[in-house]
Amino acid sequence: MRRLLTVLCSVLAALGLPACDGFNARELRPGISTALEVRDRYGPPQMEWHNDDGSVTWEYSRQPQGAECYMITIGPDNVLRSLDQVLNEATFARVQPGMSNEDVRRLLGKPASSQFFQLKQETVWEWLIERGSTVVDPVYFTVSFNTEGRVVSTGRYTRMRG
Structure with a gap:
């Protein structure tokens, strides 16, 4: 079942639809999920912002058709710190x-x-x-x-x- 959802999300992502972002966000857990898991679900970021504390924030904008932009911060330990939809x-x-x-x-x-x-x-x-x-x-x-x-x-x- 999980494999089917992953394939479906991949197809929708290829079409430029953010339909699976909510599913992906629920699957990821700050403090537990790894940078590799984030990349597996969201792909490569459009921009990487390096922070003073050694963490990095990855930008996943769904513009121009989507109304979302996710900023996902990964700590220096390669563990997810936060996942925020910033268009609010x-x-x-x-x-x-x-x-x-x-x-x-x-x-x-x-x-x-x-x-x-x-x-x-x-x-x-x-x-x-x-x-x-x-x-x-x-x-x-x-x-x-x-x-x-x-x-x-x-x-x-x-x-x-x-």
Whole structure:
């Protein structure tokens, strides 16, 4: 049965669907699961962030189609410390004016898109935070940066389907 679920998750992952992330997250246990088990379930990370304490945080962003980004921290002992889905209100509140774009990327993961607005001289990154459905339109969280790559504002919008 477990083999069947693994195969199904692999097929869905290949299609770009985050359907198995919840299953994978439930299977992993902080303080017990190893880095190898994390890689077996999630694959190679899109980004590795090295922390001052010798741990490493692996980024697994499901952008642009998924509304999730998992930051998984592995201790120097190669044991899972934490697994967090960071596209949430608590993390959005941590984005403050003056932060660098690298600090924001480390908090929220890779954005779904980035666009430069010539008139405002700002670059806006956006993350899909609610996929939407037949009744609800998709919702995005945005961060605007000045030409020095510093946060000037945050916001959110709903992309109306035409």
